Amino acid sequence: MAKVRLGVDVGGTFTDVLLMNMDSGDTFRAKTPSTPSDQSVGIIKGILKACEKAGVDPSEITELMHGTTVATNAMLERKGARVGLIVTDGYAQVLQIARSFVPGGLAGWIVWNKPDPLADLQDTVEINERVGADGKVVRELDEASVKDAVKYLKKRGVESITVSLINAYANPDHEKRALEIIKKEWSDIPVSLSSEVLPEMREYERTLTTVANAYVRPILSKYLASLTSTLEENKIKSNTKVLRSDGGLMAFDLASEKPVNLMMSGPAGGVKGALWIAKQAGFTNLLTYDMGGTSTDVALIENGKPALRRETEVGDLNVRASSLDVRTVGAGGGSIAKVPELTKALRVGPESAGAEPGPVCYQKGGEEPTTTDANVVLGYLPEDLLGGEMKLDRAGAAKAIKEKIADPLGLSVEKAAAGIINIANENMFGALRLVSIEKGYDPRDFALIAFGGAGPLHANALGKLMGSWPVIIPPSPGVLCAYGDATTQTRNEAAKTEIKRFNQLKPEEVVKQLENLRDEAAELLEKEGIGADSRETLFQVDVRYSGQGFEVPIEIDLEQLKKEGFSAITDKFDKVHEQLFTFKLDLPHEMVNLRAVVEEKEQSFGAPELPQGSEDASEAVIKSSDNFWYEDKQYTAKIYDRLKLKAGNKIAGPAVVTEMDSTSVILPDHIGEIDKFGNILINPKK
């Protein structure tokens, strides 16, 4: 029987299913409308459709990998569970006071209204106990106070409980004992412990992260349970896994317990998909650029490894869970352009016209000009080629831009439209800089891979700003996430905080601890049948100069550590510190966190290939348009049908390449070449 793997990505509008036959390497895609009220309905429809296309019986599916935004949306829309919070005496207001931070600069407080905490103060209870920073018990746990707390929260009707006690990162005993008591008093309530979800220093961040976990847990576990039973009803008995924010995979049951790790599951799928496709084409240093309707996600991949960070931003909250370092800016196809009365400056976004009413050119009642409208006016987005479903109203878009932008600024419509695109590009350029230049990377050493509905429209211009070549536009750029889901490996990590100067430690001890963490993390993979031979381990130590507040993760080689001692870590840290911040210091180094990441070794499966053609792409030309504007000049541009392109074809800009879910622009003085996997590789004309 063939090994069949599925990648399933649920987006706002469509659910994409990618079926891969692991033996033959054949892939099949199915796209169905998403079903927001119960996503599993759309998913199973897509799966059955893909199976039919592939001629595979659903029972033959061996693995199902899923990128989900259920957790993210519950947080963003504040539709999570009612969380009861149990804290140390004196700390009930830990989320109310937060970090006391008010956004918006000097006098920003005048216009800022603080959102309510994720766990209501009414549902927060203090218990009597205290642990010191050294992990020693200062006051024993008063078990009666825990029982009272549970009674109270039960009466309040909470749906999920979080226990977050002061200094629990240094000694989790009281939290563990509290869990036992809670389970005895109220056996079926889900409980999240701060010492398990995030055993790290900083009480606000740890509490928030644990509460966020408890907040999305009921919704997510219900969703995964419902999906599991739908799959079972359809005789699908595969391994089921969810993509985590950090780009690894997690089995459904574990994901249900620690959903805080899934907040960036969706964008992570995009990054992994981009990486997989680009690798086939021979590129491993990449900037990924995913532009959708309301926002743009960007990330950096160096030597085939996406950059990670130790936190996840969801709306106005910042939780401490590892995620791929994906930066989001509020610039998308729906971003609204405006000229404020007082300053007469052109602003684009972050307000978005969204899907409803949408851009003016969609004719769904939108009146504010958007980035999409500017693309239509400049001829980058053809009026009548969106798979024939919808005709775009170019005249309407031009009228809105004229009245709201061009006239107030005293510019021509085309100049105003170009201005909107340039400002939007500048915003996205800012996000790309954050992940590259500001981390000390030179973007000229990276290729830019563009996807999402709007990414391929702007990619060439951004490549120019960044100096990142080639610009890669993968086939079906709108559904790259499902590729990412399908091609990812299982991954697990184990970490612990131990703040000590290296001169108080012995290398052997650190090696031993790292090995223990490795074994702890590997257990999960072992359970899933991934043996030691199929695993890889990455060891990291977070280091800082003693007294600094932020650490830098340093990757280490255990053998080197054994041989050279701590200089294997500290020398590397000095080098990285200098690269990041222009200086190093002659101060003792301090270890903060230890971490082992265990990952399933990569399996290779080939991407589908295109038939070879010549350089001449004229067979794919649909028509010419003389309405292509660039840098204040009007051009005649050819419009191509992407499905008819062959490997080796070359397309000289200005040109527009259309397909079902996306449109790509090649600017004047640039050439797009089709590689054998169907990627368009755009480079400046030599």
Place this chain on the structure above:
Amino acid sequence: MSKAKIIETNQEPIKSVDVDPITLDIIESALRNARYEMDAVLFRTAMSPGIREQHDEFPLIADRNGKMVVGQFGSFVDGFLKTYDGDIEEGDVILTNDPYSVEGAISHLNDWLVMMPIFHNGKLVGWSAMFGHMTDVGGKVPGSLPTDATTIFEEGIRFEPFKIYKKGELNSTALEIILKQCRLPHWNRSDFNAIVAACRTAGKRVVEICDRFGVDTYCSALDAALNRNKEAMRRLFRDSVSEEEIVFEDYLCDDGRGFGPYKYRCSMRREGDKVILDWTGTDPQAFGSINFYLNENMFKMFFGIYMIMVFDPQILFNDGFYDLVDVHIPEGSLMKPTYPAALSCRTHALGRMFDVLGGLLGQRQPEFLNAAGFSSSPHLMYSGYDKNQEWYQLFQIGFGGIPGKPFGDGPDGHSLWPSFTNVPNEFLEAYFPLRIERNETVIDSGGAGKHRGGNGVNLVYSFLEPGEISIHDDRWFLPPWGVNGGHPAARSRKIMHRTDGTVESLPAKCDRIFVEPGDRLEFITWGGGGWGDPLEREPEKVALDVRRKLVSAESAEKNYGVILNADEEPDAQATEKLREKMRNERGELKTFDFGRPIEELRKTCKEETGLEPPKQPDFKRATAMMENR
């Protein structure tokens, strides 16, 4: 006029060129990104919790004339250029902490200011600058903010602007001499390094932008950005500042030497396009260290930003509108003390200035008025030698309640300072010999109002090693005022519980309070004043505050006229009846509610606060000095 001489190897003049509005916006966004990058570099590399965790630092990027294009405190550079008698060359980095030699651009010795000229192909194209609060700069007490200093010589090492880097070469002799004067030299060293790294980062970005657009376009764009702001502000002033003079007065409670309150008086009027802000009527300088050397340009910027935030948050601010504002500060007053007056504890007056500004701006349009609460920036210092004979020294900034405001409630226990945060208690406990027993806001401490003022914070420290503490706070005597019918908030308190059971009230400003292991300090900050009539606050919101233990049931009844039933839900009928009665019994709603008069507060002071009332300050000496000038 600029005294400093700029040495450029490239003599080609910068041409003024037309910049289209789009390019202008792009350059402006790029500079804004660079400014945030300065913060990011600093936070990641600085060492003192004050800068790193609490973000007591202020960056800016200026044009070649020293005008701030992005930043928030206005330019520190042009005051320096006016007075610095020397050459400026590529690779130079200027360091100073002397308020008296930069016209108050920084206002006490703890603030170290780094300024760096940015050159592009041998041509000066701008400046990056940043100052940060050093935990210690020497002087008579740990933390270098002596509450009893009478001259600046007692407040630590002082250095006029000099080149800490000359043409890229570090003057390590000077740096080492300076560091030797500080109690925590390794913090100063790394904080200093971090500030320089942040400025260099901005420099790099500016050079990249010049590469991309050309120097002529870059410089012309900055001119245009400054001018754009000026035109927007011109219109804003015309619409929102009256020609008729408006006055506001507020007080600082005491000077740390037993005298107070001290009066701050500011008037505002418009003549044509020009706004005139005048501090005449402000009390003469104090003998102690609460004086605040206010830089005129900085005050223009604060005024501009407040105007923008209150009336039109869309405007991006820079130094462009400075010509439209005249500021007068009387010499020898609390806001412009005469050298060598002590300046270290200026933080209270700095906070009070914002309350005064708030009281001034909204008077003509009370719907835009904010209540008081900026008030101060309370600090705690705790230092000594631990069991291993290692020196520990904590400088921690506290926060109070945010005032009630036109747009909604003031958050409880949050920061009025931009980008400031509290220090995680677990971090404090791991690095200092103390335990934080409680960290909570104080019930009923926010002023009642349709929009409630935020509650103050009670942070309870338990000290684990013998040491000494200093306290810096205000608003303990005169409460933060409410507006448009909103009530004043609760005042701050500091209560020490000794291991032998004695309880003592500590003054708001004090040094050298010795503590023993087990002593507990309640560090209680003030609340924010209320905004609008409390009888108009939705009863459901009042009930929710009660259930959340932010407001007591007694206060709900007494101040909001809300009666709750056994389930802590509002009793609609009883509430309406009570509110009706309260409406009839009270008089006209006051625009400002300052609480009880000063003389009455003096009488009840000892009983209510446990402290002697402040004595009326005697300005004989200061007045004589002012008259002699």
